[in-house]
Amino acid sequence: MDLCRALEAPPREVVAAQPCFTERNDTLTWTSEAIRSLQRDGFAVIKLTPPEAAAVHEMLDAAQQAFEDSVEMRALRISDEQLDDLDSRDGYVCDRVREWLELHHFGSHPFGKLEDHPKASRFLETALTFASICEARCTQALAALATAIGGGGAAQLRALVDGAERARAEDRPRETISPMVRVYKYHGVLNERDGDPHYDMGLLTLIPKSSSPGLEIQPKGSAEWVPIETTMGADEAILFGGMTLARICNSAGVHALHHRILTHGRVRISAPYFQRAATHVFLAATPKHPEEMVGQYNHRLRQVDNDELRSDGSVQFCKSRRRYSPPAERPHADRSLADCSSAHRSSGTRPSRRNGFRNGRAHRSIDRWSSPRAERHTDWQMDRRADRHAERRSDRHGSGWYTLSDSRSVDGRHGGRCADDHNWRSCEMRSSSWESSPMEAAQRDETFSRPEAYPNSSRTWDNTWDAGSEEGTSEAPSEGARH
Ligand SMILES: O=C(O)CCC(=O)C(=O)O
Numbered sequence: 001m002d003l004c005r006a007l008e009a010p011p012r013e014v015v016a017a018q019p020c021f022t023e024r025n026d027t028l029t030w031t032s033e034a035i036r037s038l039q040r041d042g043f044a045v046i047k048l049t050p051p052e053a054a055a056v057h058e059m060l061d062a063a064q065q066a067f068e069d070s071v072e073m074r075a076l077r078i079s080d081e082q083l084d085d086l087d088s089r090d091g092y093v094c095d096r097v098r099e100w101l102e103l104h105h106f107g108s109h110p111f112g113k114l115e116d117h118p119k120a121s122r123f124l125e126t127a128l129t130f131a132s133i134c135e136a137r138c139t140q141a142l143a144a145l146a147t148a149i150g151g152g153g154a155a156q157l158r159a160l161v162d163g164a165e166r167a168r169a170e171d172r173p174r175e176t177i178s179p180m181v182r183v184y185k186y187h188g189v190l191n192e193r194d195g196d197p198h199y200d201m202g203l204l205t206l207i208p209k210s211s212s213p214g215l216e217i218q219p220k221g222s223a224e225w226v227p228i229e230t231t232m233g234a235d236e237a238i239l240f241g242g243m244t245l246a247r248i249c250n251s252a253g254v255h256a257l258h259h260r261i262l263t264h265g266r267v268r269i270s271a272p273y274f275q276r277a278a279t280h281v282f283l284a285a286t287p288k289h290p291e292e293m294v295g296q297y298n299h300r301l302r303q304v305d306n307d308e309l310r311s312d313g314s315v316q317f318c319k320s321r322r323r324y325s326p327p328a329e330r331p332h333a334d335r336s337l338a339d340c341s342s343a344h345r346s347s348g349t350r351p352s353r354r355n356g357f358r359n360g361r362a363h364r365s366i367d368r369w370s371s372p373r374a375e376r377h378t379d380w381q382m383d384r385r386a387d388r389h390a391e392r393r394s395d396r397h398g399s400g401w402y403t404l405s406d407s408r409s410v411d412g413r414h415g416g417r418c419a420d421d422h423n424w425r426s427c428e429m430r431s432s433s434w435e436s437s438p439m440e441a442a443q444r445d446e447t448f449s450r451p452e453a454y455p456n457s458s459r460t461w462d463n464t465w466d467a468g469s470e471e472g473t474s475e476a477p478s479e480g481a482r483h
């Protein structure tokens, strides 16, 4: 069949075109093929229907037009209040290597009237249409996965899907799934040093072929980087798993996919959709994980380096860089500390992918920017963030849950995590981001709420750096998955 093409390294098949909202049999066909590929290769390439593909192209075109016009993009910018809310902000963000529109809410948006901003308005509208297409696809895939696998993983996935469908039927805000869509414009400067291999944080990621091939993947069980987009058709999208999905159904052979972006000097517009479990959802304990809320798990993922994450959803702490004391009340905590490769330890020459917010050194990075356009962004967005970063750092000293052994833990390598984004970005310990809201949400939510289990989890983690492990570098380690 012509839609299924055998391709070189790795063999992959394209999941046949099936309308998104269609009869049950069609849905069954595409999802069962997709899940077979996910389990076998770690990813699936899906052929979109003509209306879906048209919506993707319309959105990519609208994005290109809007990104060209900074006045239009300004109308979409993230408010100060939302900037640090990684799990629910909506709007335009930029950093050293790329700019993007990020949306968590697909029903309503905070941008006010966009009548005077036709390009921004079209961009937003097409991005929302695109998001709803991806949402439907990913929900179908997750439901099929719940049916295909057995055990506790299936029950957890089923609960996620049921919650999502219930919320949709009752026209309520999302209950168990909190997706995010990003439409990126990369400025063409990502190379092998900066491509930042990573796992996504959530359940499923769906990415249509971008405007310029740049996505590289390591298929399941392979160390080879495959430039998958070069083999994808204009009406195809890649579907793969993130850390949360791997954690839930690793025993069914579902892994998180390791991937990176290389831009080869070209501007690239790409629109990944991230299906993520809501932060208040509880994840069951596994031999490698405590029972915890998604917000806590995400927090742990955000704290570590990419090379401390594993495709089975586990976190393998690097002994030489961080002390970890498994608390007695967490029987399932991973007590075996992996040794860290010396290559990684001596990371003095590691590239600093940080975009300038780490340690409040915003201007150091900004100075490296050359384009006038980049400077325009710094005027109204970057500087504002640097200030806020500095404020947060001082807050953290006073009120965080985490005990940092000395100022180096904050100012040196690990303290500044997560200013606003998942990659290339310095990060800050965000105790407040899930200290209150997931807890409140859990108390409201009958299905997933077991707040009594909450205080026994991440609160007791000791994330301080080993005193002797700094090795005199001020370079930042690579970051953990952020999706
Ligand atoms: O730009 C892309 O195609 C994917 C980006 C990505 O991997 C991410 O944002 O996690």
Ligand SMILES: [Fe+2]
Binding pocket: 198, 199, 200, 259, 483
């Ligand atoms: Fe990613």
